[in-house]
Amino acid sequence: MTEVTSPDPDTSAAAGFTQETLWMLAVRDQRDKAAFSALFDHFAPRLKGFIMRSGMGSGQAEEIVQEVMLTVWRKADLFDPGRAQVSGWIYQIARNRQIDVIRKENRPVPEELYEDQGSEPDASQIVGLEQEASELRQALARLKPDQREMIEKAYLGELTHQEIKSQTGLPLGTIKSRIRLGLERLRHELKDMRSDD
Amino acid sequence: MTEITHHIPDHLMAAYTAGSLPEPYALVVATHVSMCLECHASYEAHQALGGAVLETAGEAAVSEVLKSDVMALLDAPVASEPVYKRSGVYPGPIMTALKGRAPRWKSLGLGVRQCILSGNSEGSVRLLYIPPGQAVPDHGHNGLEMTLVLQGSFSDETGWFGAGDVELADQDLEHTPIADAGPPCICLAATDAPLRFNSFVPRLLQPIFRI
Numbered sequence: 508m509t510e511v512t513s514p515d516p517d518t519s520a521a522a523g524f525t526q527e528t529l530w531m532l533a534v535r536d537q538r539d540k541a542a543f544s545a546l547f548d549h550f551a552p553r554l555k556g557f558i559m560r561s562g563m564g565s566g567q568a569e570e571i572v573q574e575v576m577l578t579v580w581r582k583a584d585l586f587d588p589g590r591a592q593v594s595g596w597i598y599q600i601a602r603n604r605q606i607d608v609i610r611k612e613n614r615p616v617p618e619e620l621y622e623d624q625g626s627e628p629d630a631s632q633i634v635g636l637e638q639e640a641s642e643l644r645q646a647l648a649r650l651k652p653d654q655r656e657m658i659e660k661a662y663l664g665e666l667t668h669q670e671i672k673s674q675t676g677l678p679l680g681t682i683k684s685r686i687r688l689g690l691e692r693l694r695h696e697l698k699d700m701r702s703d704d
Numbered sequence: 705m706t707e708i709t710h711h712i713p714d715h716l717m718a719a720y721t722a723g724s725l726p727e728p729y730a731l732v733v734a735t736h737v738s739m740c741l742e743c744h745a746s747y748e749a750h751q752a753l754g755g756a757v758l759e760t761a762g763e764a765a766v767s768e769v770l771k772s773d774v775m776a777l778l779d780a781p782v783a784s785e786p787v788y789k790r791s792g793v794y795p796g797p798i799m800t801a802l803k804g805r806a807p808r809w810k811s812l813g814l815g816v817r818q819c820i821l822s823g824n825s826e827g828s829v830r831l832l833y834i835p836p837g838q839a840v841p842d843h844g845h846n847g848l849e850m851t852l853v854l855q856g857s858f859s860d861e862t863g864w865f866g867a868g869d870v871e872l873a874d875q876d877l878e879h880t881p882i883a884d885a886g887p888p889c890i891c892l893a894a895t896d897a898p899l900r901f902n903s904f905v906p907r908l909l910q911p912i913f914r915i
């Protein structure tokens with residue numbers, strides 16, 4: 508991993524947050540450009556590789572990387588470590604942007620769930636999600652190469668929903684525990700948000 | 705609101721998250737996710753899997769100038785995009801499709817109305833308004849048809865669908881959904897039928913036109 512300066516270690520670091528989460532929180536809460544620069548160094552090459560795999564040239568891929576990273580900076584207040592890992596959050600921004608560019612239309616997106624002020628997720632919730640994410644990565648790594656390839660194709664947007672349904676071996680089961688954990692967090696959050704409805 | 709019992713299955717959520725789901729269905733999924741915590745959690749889980757793929761699927765070196773360009777733009781002013789909020793029974797994604805305006809209904813006869821939100825050769829998505837006791841118009845689909853209830857409810861051979869429920873139907877499903885007693889049933893319906901077949905015929909009239 509790239510060696511860069513990170514935000515001062517604090518209790519969240521001690522609690523086991525990943526480096527990317529710490530950078531993202533520094534960007535969100537302190538508008539920290541050094542942390543953003545570190546995020547850029549980590550994600551920009553991955554984003555470019557990811558975008559070029561779906562057939563875009565280097566120049567257009569870099570244009571999208573630029574827009575995605577600027578969105579990360581501008582919409583940082585929407586990042587909630589209790590609900591998303593940085594990589595998953597950036598993945599969605601990148602896919603949405605790529606589709607908008609290809610189809611020249613805005614992809615329908617769900618309503619944002621805004622955090623209630625003062626309902627910050629507790630550290631154990633965040634660490635739980637990060638453990639899940641790391642288990643997910645390990646589960647991916649353990650797959651046979653052809654199965655792994657199918658997952659990559661599915662999440663690169665190269666398979667239709669019919670193809671995803673008929674491809675056996677997509678480990679959709681491995682995300683069930685992630686769904687349960689996410690649901691717990693959302694229910695907890697909804698309790699705080701009830702007054703809006 | 706009663707509990708939602710008919711959700712977005714995993715393969716559709718994966719395709720939605722990855723952006724490979726055609727736009728008419730994507731609007732139904734985005735709307736359902738705005739109404740359903742369980743599917744919101746599922747959406748987030750698929751994003752986590754997408755994030756794992758992003759982390760591990762390989763890198764391509766970026767040019768030096770890209771980073772300096774991005775860093776230089778951080779403080780540039782940005783025009784804010786309009787955000788359309790939920791209004792009445794219409795969640796944010798529908799209000800966005802309506803550009804913030806109320807639906808403009810067109811009569812289909814027998815009190816049934818529709819408002820087309822978008823359509824092209826690949827499919828279409830529309831709002832339907834069905835008075836109690838009337839049948840939900842046939843979408844004339846060849847493949848997948850998705851119908852999301854926003855208000856009221858309908859029932860057919862396969863079950864009961866209340867607010868938030870999504871019915872998935874393929875061409876093999878012979879069904880006749882009828883709006884239940886109570887408030888008029890308002891649904892969001894997506895189909896792969898091209899928009900030129902948009903002269904919906906209320907289902908009760910159909911036998912007249914069939915051989």
Ligand SMILES: [Zn+2]
Binds near residue numbers: 708740
């Ligand atoms: Zn659901």
